[in-house]
Amino acid sequence: MRSPKDFFRPLAVGAPEPLRQIPFRPSRMIHFFDPGNEKMAAKVPDMAGKADVLLGNLEDAIQADRKEAARNGLVRIAREVDFGDTQLWTRVNSLDSPWVLDDLLTLVTAIGDKLDVIMVPKVEGPEDIHYVDRLLAQLEARAGLTEPLLVHAILETASGVANVEEIALASPRMQGISLGPADLAASRRMKTTRVGGGHPGYLVRTDPVGDSIEDGRTTYQQDLWHYTVARMVDACVAAGILPYYGPFGDIRDVVACEDQFRNAYLLGCVGAWSLHPKQIEIARRVFSPEASEVVWARRVIEAMGDGTGAVMLDGKMQDDATVKQCQVIVALADDLAARDPELAAAYKEASA
Ligand SMILES: CC(=O)SCCNC(=O)CCNC(=O)[C@H](O)C(C)(C)COP(=O)(O)OP(=O)(O)OC[C@H]1O[C@@H](n2cnc3c(N)ncnc32)[C@H](O)[C@@H]1OP(=O)(O)O
Ligand SMILES: CC(=O)C(=O)O
Numbered sequence: 001m002r003s004p005k006d007f008f009r010p011l012a013v014g015a016p017e018p019l020r021q022i023p024f025r026p027s028r029m030i031h032f033f034d035p036g037n038e039k040m041a042a043k044v045p046d047m048a049g050k051a052d053v054l055l056g057n058l059e060d061a062i063q064a065d066r067k068e069a070a071r072n073g074l075v076r077i078a079r080e081v082d083f084g085d086t087q088l089w090t091r092v093n094s095l096d097s098p099w100v101l102d103d104l105l106t107l108v109t110a111i112g113d114k115l116d117v118i119m120v121p122k123v124e125g126p127e128d129i130h131y132v133d134r135l136l137a138q139l140e141a142r143a144g145l146t147e148p149l150l151v152h153a154i155l156e157t158a159s160g161v162a163n164v165e166e167i168a169l170a171s172p173r174m175q176g177i178s179l180g181p182a183d184l185a186a187s188r189r190m191k192t193t194r195v196g197g198g199h200p201g202y203l204v205r206t207d208p209v210g211d212s213i214e215d216g217r218t219t220y221q222q223d224l225w226h227y228t229v230a231r232m233v234d235a236c237v238a239a240g241i242l243p244y245y246g247p248f249g250d251i252r253d254v255v256a257c258e259d260q261f262r263n264a265y266l267l268g269c270v271g272a273w274s275l276h277p278k279q280i281e282i283a284r285r286v287f288s289p290e291a292s293e294v295v296w297a298r299r300v301i302e303a304m305g306d307g308t309g310a311v312m313l314d315g316k317m318q319d320d321a322t323v324k325q326c327q328v329i330v331a332l333a334d335d336l337a338a339r340d341p342e343l344a345a346a347y348k349e350a351s352a
């Protein structure tokens with residue numbers, strides 16, 4: 001473990017200074033595409049106007065014999081497409097794979113100045129981040145980069161969850177963490193074959209009424225991911241980085257996808273992954289505060305004046321703590337509206 005005094009020292013001679021704070025940039029959806037798939041690649045310029053983050057995926061979902069094509073495709077896309085203020089991320093192959101070294105060597109030296117964040121899958125503990133941290137510093141120095149690349153970990157192994165607090169604090173490069181429900185389910189030997197979402201077998205049941213243990217007992221499906229998402233949010237916020245829900249694999253079920261995303265939003269996540277173009281809009285809707293909520297939050301802040309004491313508003317008690325809750329909503333709304341003109345117009349209309 002590095003001394004706190006050395007934490008912000010570059011890890012290689014000539015590497016850029018690490019950031020002291022992770023900037024908040026809207027990232028309601030991290031949209032995955034296969035950069036080696038010509039159809040998807042052709043849609044990138046259009047999607048750059050719709051998604052907050054576009055991620056060129058090199059890991060799972062890319063066939064072994066297409067890894068090089070995906071890597072080369074990402075280099076080409078990064079050089080040719082104007083991303084405006086849309087972020088470009090990548091997910092490299094896992095650290096034990098035969099591809100990751102070439103992923104990092106190629107991407108940092110060829111397009112390190114175009115990439116914002118490198119997502120690292122299957123992170124088991126802080127040692128994985130330390131390895132990537134030093135290697136990135138060496139490559140940044142070689143490429144002459146002036147801004148440090150940020151690192152995002154996927155929480156998708158049982159060890160990763162056990163070590164999530166240390167992972168979040170492992171490097172000043174740490175930008176955020178996403179839940180990886182598919183690999184995590186496999187790692188934990190959970191008995192679900194779904195990619196995220198609930199399961200009808202994971203439920204609670206009301207008590208028996210009368211003599212029958214069968215009749216009249218309502219069941220409620222529970223959220224398999226609640227514990228992990230809540231723990232991830234705490235670990236991220238304590239470390240000053242951003243938590244994200246991951247993928248929802250049932251592309252057809254846009255209703256349950258929206259529910260899962262909303263659970264994550266309410267628990268503190270700033271975004272989720274989108275795997276298909278139709279999930280971009282779901283994430284945009286869910287991870288943007290509702291206009292009526294923003295109006296209410298502004299009313300509370302105004303009514304509370306200097307933010308101390310207690311007042312009643314529409315029959316509800318407001319005090320120092322509720323002002324802070326409302327400030328969270330308003331700050332997020334302002335950040336998102338600055339990027340999203342449609343949202344800005346909706347907020348303006350609601351407050352008129
Ligand atoms: C557990 C994990 O690791 S999750 C992360 C890894 N997985 C991924 O990244 C998967 C990304 N998504 C995909 O590969 C695809 O969306 C699939 C395989 C799930 C479905 O693909 P398709 O069967 O082609 O879907 P569908 O027919 O509805 O596609 C409609 C159009 O959208 C395009 N499209 C589909 N997904 C995407 C995407 N992620 N980005 C851009 N375009 C896409 C298709 O190419 C198709 O284009 P066309 O109209 O020009 O023919
Ligand atoms: C997100 C991811 O990689 C997983 O669920 O396994």
Ligand SMILES: [Mg+2]
Nearest residue numbers: 060156180183
């Ligand atoms: Mg995975």
